[in-house]
Amino acid sequence: xxPFPQPLIAKAAPLMADNVDTDLIIPSRxxxxxxxxxxxxxxxxPWRYADPITRAENPDFILNHADxxxxxILAVGxxxxxxxxREHAVWALAEFGIKAIIGESFGxxxxxxxxxxxxxxxxxxxxxxxxxxxxxxxxxxxxxTVSFKGxxxxxxxxxxxxxxxxxxxxxxxxxxxxxxxxxAWTDADRAARPWVYLEQA
Amino acid sequence: xxxxxxxRDPSLYLYEQSRNCDGPQxxxxxxxGKQVQxxxxxxxxxxxxxxxxxxxxxxxxxxxPQTLPQTLFAKIWDGHKVAQTTAGADLIAIDRVFLHxxxxxxxxxxMAATGRKVRDPGRVFAVTDHIVDTRPGRxxxxxMTGGQSFITDTRAACEEAGIRLFDVHDKMQGITHVISPELxxxxxxxxxxxxxSHTCTQGAFGALTWGIGSSEAEHAMVTGTLRLExxxxxRVTFTGTLAPGVTAKDMALHLISEHSTGGGAxxxxxxxxxxxxxxxxxxxxxxxxxxxxxGAFGGFIAPDLKTFAYLGGRRYAPREWSSPYWxxxxxxxxxxxxxxxxxxxxxxxxxxxxxTSPEQAIAVNAKVPAGPxxxxxxxxxxxxxxxxxxxxxxxxxxxxxxSRISDLRRAAAIVEGRKIxxxxxxxxxxxxxxxxxxxxxxxxxxxxxxxxxFEWRMSGCSLCFYAGGEGFPENSRTISSTNRNFEGRQxxxxxxxxxxxxxxxxxxxxxxxxxxxxxxxxxxxx
Numbered sequence: 001x002x003p004f005p006q007p008l009i010a011k012a013a014p015l016m017a018d019n020v021d022t023d024l025i026i027p028s029r030x031x032x033x034x035x036x037x038x039x040x041x042x043x044x045x046p047w048r049y050a051d052p053i054t055r056a057e058n059p060d061f062i063l064n065h066a067d068x069x070x071x072x073i074l075a076v077g078x079x080x081x082x083x084x085x086r087e088h089a090v091w092a093l094a095e096f097g098i099k100a101i102i103g104e105s106f107g108x109x110x111x112x113x114x115x116x117x118x119x120x121x122x123x124x125x126x127x128x129x130x131x132x133x134x135x136x137x138x139x140x141x142x143x144x145t146v147s148f149k150g151x152x153x154x155x156x157x158x159x160x161x162x163x164x165x166x167x168x169x170x171x172x173x174x175x176x177x178x179x180x181x182x183x184a185w186t187d188a189d190r191a192a193r194p195w196v197y198l199e200q201a
Numbered sequence: 202x203x204x205x206x207x208x209r210d211p212s213l214y215l216y217e218q219s220r221n222c223d224g225p226q227x228x229x230x231x232x233x234g235k236q237v238q239x240x241x242x243x244x245x246x247x248x249x250x251x252x253x254x255x256x257x258x259x260x261x262x263x264x265x266p267q268t269l270p271q272t273l274f275a276k277i278w279d280g281h282k283v284a285q286t287t288a289g290a291d292l293i294a295i296d297r298v299f300l301h302x303x304x305x306x307x308x309x310x311x312m313a314a315t316g317r318k319v320r321d322p323g324r325v326f327a328v329t330d331h332i333v334d335t336r337p338g339r340x341x342x343x344x345m346t347g348g349q350s351f352i353t354d355t356r357a358a359c360e361e362a363g364i365r366l367f368d369v370h371d372k373m374q375g376i377t378h379v380i381s382p383e384l385x386x387x388x389x390x391x392x393x394x395x396x397x398s399h400t401c402t403q404g405a406f407g408a409l410t411w412g413i414g415s416s417e418a419e420h421a422m423v424t425g426t427l428r429l430e431x432x433x434x435x436r437v438t439f440t441g442t443l444a445p446g447v448t449a450k451d452m453a454l455h456l457i458s459e460h461s462t463g464g465g466a467x468x469x470x471x472x473x474x475x476x477x478x479x480x481x482x483x484x485x486x487x488x489x490x491x492x493x494x495x496g497a498f499g500g501f502i503a504p505d506l507k508t509f510a511y512l513g514g515r516r517y518a519p520r521e522w523s524s525p526y527w528x529x530x531x532x533x534x535x536x537x538x539x540x541x542x543x544x545x546x547x548x549x550x551x552x553x554x555x556x557t558s559p560e561q562a563i564a565v566n567a568k569v570p571a572g573p574x575x576x577x578x579x580x581x582x583x584x585x586x587x588x589x590x591x592x593x594x595x596x597x598x599x600x601x602x603x604s605r606i607s608d609l610r611r612a613a614a615i616v617e618g619r620k621i622x623x624x625x626x627x628x629x630x631x632x633x634x635x636x637x638x639x640x641x642x643x644x645x646x647x648x649x650x651x652x653x654x655f656e657w658r659m660s661g662c663s664l665c666f667y668a669g670g671e672g673f674p675e676n677s678r679t680i681s682s683t684n685r686n687f688e689g690r691q692x693x694x695x696x697x698x699x700x701x702x703x704x705x706x707x708x709x710x711x712x713x714x715x716x717x718x719x720x721x722x723x724x725x726x727x
Contacts, residue, residue, distance in 0.1 A: 021687045023666065023690055027689065032346075033347070033350070036307065046689050078463060079462055083685060083687060084397075085398040085400075085412040086303075087414035090414070108466065109412050116416040116417065117416070158289075158290065159290075162288070163288040171428055172420050172423050175292060175426055175428060176423070181283055181292070182425055186425060195388070195519035195524075196324070197321075200321075200322050201323070201366075
């Protein structure tokens with residue numbers, strides 16, 4: 001995973017609808033292979049295409065505007081990424097080029113999936129998110145600030161997510177450095193709760 | 202009808218559950234209280250569980266000596282805390298991982314490609330449920346183009362990794378959150394994760410269960426842990442008694458409509474109160490199923506005798522409940538939650554969604570309120586119109602929310618002796634598992650549904666969501682016992698109203714959204 005740009009400067013595409021679910025970000029019918037690539041084309045298919053079959057574009061959809069065809073930042077409403085746990089939603093966004101999503105709130109599973117794929121989810125008050133849409137925005141992950149039009153707003157992020165994103169860390173590699181602790185815990189647990197442990201198929 | 206009888210208090214009868222056909226039976230009683238069956242289940246262990254004793258007896262590392270009153274969440278979480286990560290998150294041990302064919306192969310293949318292995322394959326399970334065909338006589342072929350490769354790839358990847366797969370033709374195949382309890386894979390006090398957002402369903406058994414993405418699934422399989430920020434705690438207490446015709450589905454929709462789809466965000470939610478205790482295990486699963494629609498990290502209910510009676514004798518469940526550990530699995534009396542919500546269950550009516558989010562739900566006899574313009578436009582209902590009486594084209598009974606035997610029985614009681622309206626263009630009953638299907642067929646429920654005009658299917662997720670294969674008639678309005686009424690969830694331009702199986706059944710008969718309380722059972726079988 002590549003480290004998050006320090007800083008990221010880009011024009012934020014405003015997409016302020018609430019409850020945008022992962023079915024909308026990538027409909028199930030757009031998930032055609034067991035791989036993780038080739039998903040960007042199906043991203044937001046119900047909104048992006050006037051005809052999802054011919055892929056005739058819907059000219060009103062924000063990411064079809066000339067300014068946002070290479071958008072790296074989305075400004076979104078409340079509960080963005082709710083619904084299905086499909087990580088394909090984040091894979092599609094990341095493949096399209098999205099590096100950060102600034103929103104009022106996020107679906108919890110989606111938020112976790114973002115962090116695992118190098119996409120920074122930022123939660124800010126709705127008024128700030130509405131104000132920054134359509135403007136050049138500077139995101140400084142180290143300083144935890146979002147700046148635009150001469151104003152700067154601090155955002156909160158847990159230190160775990162910050163560390164993973166800033167350094168582009170692989171979570172599995174990192175956890176395996178604690179393999180001894182995991183083994184010790186498992187041995188003790190096997191004695192305490194033997195019913196948890198089952199024979200292999 | 203069989204009821205489970207409490208060994209300590211013979212007056213306490215527990216509602217009969219969908220039994221695992223291949224498991225031994227525990228003590229059972231008829232309506233008259235006469236003991237009719239006895240099997241290989243340790244009743245002594247069950248009696249032990251009746252004792253009021255919540256002392257901390259957990260000796261594992263990470264388990265805290267109990268000094269302050271603790272929530273059930275804290276007991277399970279702390280009991281699974283392996284270590285702290287360098288950045289201060291918790292490394293939490295994961296007891297069970299459950300994969301499905303839609304993302305299972307992807308996770309396993311990606312893992313293999315990076316040279317990693319499943320740490321303990323005996324604790325990982327997989328099933329074909331998401332895109333498998335539900336028509337009788339099904340094969341690996343799916344109605345969705347290219348879907349077959351998801352099934353065959355998952356099969357190959359599971360075999361390679363040594364993971365148990367409940368495959369297309371397995372007699373215990375079914376929806377993850379239906380078969381996991383049927384098989385005793387979920388148990389009280391466990392942590393269980395699956396790449397499916399409705400994994401919270403299984404919290405009904407007093408376990409921490411939640412949905413994750415594919416990367417997290419890989420992490421859990423390889424390391425046996427997940428890196429997690431500790432969520433806050435919330436208790437939602439339902440006081441009083443539900444009115445007749447009102448169900449766990451209505452409790453969930455009521456909660457979400459009052460407190461929004463973000464109401465539970467960042468919180469592990471314990472459901473409690475007498476209206477929750479009164480629910481049978483299947484209804485508890487329905488309530489916990491919708492915790493994700495409430496935005497919660499997970500939803501769970503403290504285990505009680507119903508929980509242990511349900512799990513007794515299941516394939517992967519312990520043979521006896523004699524360990525004192527089980528008794529600790531409840532929130533202590535004075536435990537403090539970060540947030541508390543109390544709801545008077547007696548005031549809840551049958552609920553139906555009117556819009557495109559589960560929070561846009563109202564009592565079936567209420568008028569559509571003002572909501573986001575986009576929702577009104579999509580669903581085609583204006584503010585102020587009466588929801589009941591809205592003509593529908595499709596009725597769907599199924600999904601991890603409401604497809605268990607008790608759901609089908611209650612719907613069948615309404616349908617029996619009646620026919621679906623001629624306006625209905627498609628009506629489906631999709632049992633949650635092949636075991637539920639067999640059970641229903643033994644009771645003749647399939648015949649009742651078919652006589653009324655419903656199709657009777659094989660088990661799977663089916664049309665809870667549209668995968669690009671089978672769909673509903675164009676532009677149709679559906680009433681559905683599922684969990685999501687999102688735009689396009691059941692297909693492009695399909696308008697979905699979510700409700701209880703009773704309400705779906707009543708609406709199918711009426712040809713329009715209907716109040717199930719207006720449909721008294723005609724037949725003798727309930």
